[in-house]
Amino acid sequence: MFVVLCIVLGAGHSMGEDEKAFEAYRFNPFQFPYPEYSYKADIVAISHLNQAPKDTTSIDCFGISALFPKKYVDQVDKKSPSRLVIRSKNNQAIMINREKDQRMGCSDESEKNNKDFCSAFTSTEDFYNKLFTLTPDDLAKDTYASTGFAWIVHRKGIMFQRVSDVKIYKGKGLTIYRTDLKDPDMSIKTELIVFPESIKPDFLILSMNFKDNDLIETFISSAK
Amino acid sequence: MTFDDKRKCSEIWEMLTGEHTQPNDWNPEAADALATMLAEVRQCSSAMSFVPKPSSSRPGLGWIVIYVYNVFKNRYATNKGQLFKICISSSGQLKRDVEMKLMGL
Numbered sequence: 001m002f003v004v005l006c007i008v009l010g011a012g013h014s015m016g017e018d019e020k021a022f023e024a025y026r027f028n029p030f031q032f033p034y035p036e037y038s039y040k041a042d043i044v045a046i047s048h049l050n051q052a053p054k055d056t057t058s059i060d061c062f063g064i065s066a067l068f069p070k071k072y073v074d075q076v077d078k079k080s081p082s083r084l085v086i087r088s089k090n091n092q093a094i095m096i097n098r099e100k101d102q103r104m105g106c107s108d109e110s111e112k113n114n115k116d117f118c119s120a121f122t123s124t125e126d127f128y129n130k131l132f133t134l135t136p137d138d139l140a141k142d143t144y145a146s147t148g149f150a151w152i153v154h155r156k157g158i159m160f161q162r163v164s165d166v167k168i169y170k171g172k173g174l175t176i177y178r179t180d181l182k183d184p185d186m187s188i189k190t191e192l193i194v195f196p197e198s199i200k201p202d203f204l205i206l207s208m209n210f211k212d213n214d215l216i217e218t219f220i221s222s223a224k
Numbered sequence: 225m226t227f228d229d230k231r232k233c234s235e236i237w238e239m240l241t242g243e244h245t246q247p248n249d250w251n252p253e254a255a256d257a258l259a260t261m262l263a264e265v266r267q268c269s270s271a272m273s274f275v276p277k278p279s280s281s282r283p284g285l286g287w288i289v290i291y292v293y294n295v296f297k298n299r300y301a302t303n304k305g306q307l308f309k310i311c312i313s314s315s316g317q318l319k320r321d322v323e324m325k326l327m328g329l
Contacts, residue, residue, distance in 0.1 A: 085327065093329045095320065105310035114310055158268065158314045181317070185260075185282075187253075187324040188317060207320045209329050 030150045032136040036160035037153060041132040046171030049221045056218060059086065061206075062098040063199050067222035069215055092210045101201035103127070117155075120148025124203065125195045128177045131156060132166055162186060169220050173197035176220055180211065190216065196223065225252050229285060232293045233258055239296055240265070240312065241319065245326065254325035255285040261318035262292060268311035274299050 025031060032038075049067070052058070056067040059076060061084060068086060072094065075087040084096040101107075104127050106118035121127040130152045138144045139153060160166065164182035168175065177193040189211045194204040206219070230247035233255050238244055240262070263283045266272045276291045312319065 079327075091329065093324070093327070095324055095327075095329070097320070102309075102313070105313040108309070110309045117310065155314055158264070159317070162317065179317075186257075186317075186321045187329055188321050191317065191320070205316075205320065207324060209324060 030139075030154060032153065032157075034157050034161070036163070037156050038135050039132075039156060039160050039163070039166050040135050041166040041168045041177070043168045043170055046169050046174060046176075046220055048171060048224070049218075052222070053218060056222075058222075059084075061096050061204060061223075062202075064194070064196050064204065064223055066219045066224075068094070069212075069218060072212075072215060093208070095207045097205045097207075098199075099124075099203055099205055101125075101203065116147040117151040118148070120146065120152050123201065125175065127152065128193055128195075129168075129175075131159065132168055132177055171220075174223060176223075178216070192216065192219070194223065225250070225255065225285065229255070229289050232289050233285075236262070236288060236293060236296055237322070239300055240308070249326050251325065251328070252285060254322055255288065256282075257318065257322045257325050259283040259285065259288050259292075261315050261322060262288065264315050264318060265308050265311045268314060269308045271308060272300075272311075 052067055055070045057070050057073050058065050058067055059073070062082070072088045072092055073086055074089045075085075077085045077087070079085055082098040086094040086096070101124045103118070103121070103124060106114065111118045121130060130149070134144065134149060134153050136153055139150055160179070162181050162183040163179045165178075165180040167178040169178065170176075173196060175195045177195075179191050179193075181189055181191070187209045188207045190208045192204075192206040194206065196204070208215075227247060230250040233250040234245045234247045237258060259278070260283065262275070263278050266275050266277070275295050278287045278291075
């Protein structure tokens with residue numbers, strides 16, 4: 001009888017806690033339970049190279065030239081007017097897409113059905129800057145009081161759910177957003193979203209099926 | 225993976241992204257990655273509520289060809305990609321993962 005009483009009381013206590021946690025949802029649907037919502041990127045200054053390192057080769061990436069270690073450059077295929085693939089002999093690959101700025105889907109009739117979200121940023125680069133730097137704590141500040149910013153923070157839960165680390169690199173006329181992926185079922189291990197002033201409003205996405213910090217540093221410090 | 229499975233993947237990909245592929249471009253890894261992307265877009269967009277929920281957390285080719293294809297064809301074929309555009313933009317990593325796997329990478 002005592003055991004049954006404990007089980008019933010325990011269940012009642014647990015149900016009460018669940019209800020309590022959910023109660024806040026009545027007033028505010030923006031709940032941020034996952035660690036990804038708190039990801040905040042370190043910002044690293046880009047030091048541009050004065051001289052090409054040994055064993056690197058220059059490749060034109062849709063108007064941006066950059067250096068890549070030769071060991072990764074066995075084949076360079078222009079798959080389409082907006083896709084380039086660099087492959088090594090070991091099938092390590094860098095897929096480079098040139099993208100048009102579609103404002104994360106807000107650039108057409110979708111906008112009228114997503115006014116809050118779409119009003120919180122002016123370009124894809126602006127979106128990424130906020131995605132990589134805003135956290136739930138920032139939403140308490142006057143500057144970020146609008147619902148649109150809450151939607152951007154909420155979006156971190158989708159866009160960072162497979163991500164282990166985020167970083168921003170800033171240089172003259174160039175900003176790069178880096179994500180390192182942790183999902184073993186994905187081919188992609190690292191991505192760079194590259195915003196050079198020279199091809200604005202277009203930008204580049206580099207997707208790699210391997211991780212190599214030296215390659216990333218070489219690319220970032222040589223891109224022009 | 226049969227030719228019919230590949231054809232269905234090719235059609236769903238085009239309806240979802242507007243990008244054309246040949247059926248023979250598709251392989252099992254790319255199809256599984258497409259299923260993962262579709263499942264995520266489905267959760268993001270209430271416009272996709274007619275697509276049945278996958279029965280496991282790792283949906284695959286079977287879910288696409290048995291449950292998703294006909295619903296997509298009947299309800300979303302005519303340029304309804306607009307309905308999910310914002311959700312697809314948030315699943316860009318998964319889209320690019322499908323693109324990598326289509327190249328055998």
